[in-house]
Amino acid sequence: MPQTLNFQQVDVFSTAPTQGNPLAVVIGADGLSDAQMAAFARWTNLSETTFLLRPTHPEADYRVRIFTTTRELPFAGHPTLGSCFVWLDSGGQPKAEEVVQECGAGLVRIRRDGARLAFAAPALLRSGAVEDEVLDTIAAGLKIQRSQIVASQWADNGPGWVAVMLDSREELLAIRPDYPALKGLNVGIVARWTGPDAEADFEVRALTGDLGAEDPVTGSLNASLAQWLIPAGLAPRTYSARQGTVLGHKGQVGVEQIGEQIWVSGQVQKCVEGNVTL
Incomplete structure (x- = not known):
């Protein structure tokens, strides 16, 4: 009925x-x-x-x-x-x-x-170093040189995220992924947004290799990125992120660590x- x-x-x-x-x-x-x-x-x-x-x-x-x-x-x-x-x-x-x-x-x-x-x-379901062969797959899928990945971490809180950091926002925005080459990996990419025109501290992209598409704004990825970036000293305890730029969106995400807890x-x-x- x-x-x-x-x-x-x-x-x-x-x-x-x-x-x-x-x-x-x-x-x-x-x-x-x-x-x-x-x-x-x-x-x-x-x-x-x-x-x-x-x-x-x-x-x-x-x-x-x-x-x-x-x-x-x-x-x-x-x-x-x-x-x-x-x-x-x-x-x-x-x-x-x-x-x-x-x-x-x-x-x-x-x-x-x-x-x-x-x-x-x-809590993360998986963290720690990313295997060399996985980084090779990610570099191939992003169509970049392996050396352009300046830091990486497994950052899975459910969807299977593996995260990489690039040196610049310009490099991040220039990526046009080859989804079949990602072999089903869900890859989060982050880079600092610097300069006088910066509207956030970081730019983020979420490439879902299992679906072959980019997600406009992704809370789970931003949560797991914060659980990597803040303890590693790569981000302050409070910061902002922009996501969706390549897709014509202006997603705005806030991150704050209070005590040991990260809030998105x-x-x-x-x-x-x-x-x-x-």
């Missing part, structure tokens, strides 16, 4: 609509099957689609399931902030000052700061609101 559910499409990590990363959110999706969720996520053809459900953990305010067009993710950053925005906008009331989201990766804390939301970066923040804009029948 078809169900009609409330629905929103929002733009995450953006101070104005259409400049960040779009997210589709279905509200009250407890009655949907896994197959229905996966089919709708394929149909939206967005990088992620989420489904809000009743929590199963006593500390959680809501539960979210996160789907790409091909698989379900345990955690992702812009779906976390976008789903929280929609949950609050739909009348959700957190049990405490912080919102607690339940997802496949566990419980994620979310802070509200005026128009901004910030999630606590989850951004604004969310409501673009579409209505009903969906599934």
Whole structure:
């Protein structure tokens, strides 16, 4: 029997609509099957689609399931902030000052700061040095010389990110990737943005080798980058990042380390609101 559910499409990590990363959110999706969720996520053809459900953990305010067009993710950053925005906008009331989201990766804390939301970066599933053969694959996929990679680290908090740093923003923006050559690797690229025209401290790009596409603005990658860059002394405890430039977007991501916890923040804009029948 078809169900009609409330629905929103929002733009995450953006101070104005259409400049960040779009997210589709279905509200009250407890009655949907896994197959229905996966089919709708394929149909939206967005990088992620989420489904809000009743929590199963006593500390959680809501539960979210996160789907790409091909698989379900345990955690992702812009779906976390976008789903929280929609949950609050739909009348959700957190049990405490912080919102607690339940997802496949566990419980994620979310802070509200005026128009901004910030999630606590989850622990990395994999970190450490990147193998030589993997760096060779990345260099081939980015169509650059291996020597242009000035630093690297596994930085996986769910989607499988491996991160590399380039010497300049100009080098980063010039990359036109060969996705088949990446052999399914999800590669995050970061470079400092210097000079009088700098509008952020870093420029970031997210190349999803498993999908063969670039993600406009990526919370999970920015979270894992911060967990590498700050302890390594490559970034200060508070910084900003721009992402999506090559795609014509102006994603704005804030990063702040408070104590031992890293928070990733951004604004969310409501673009579409209505009903969906599934």
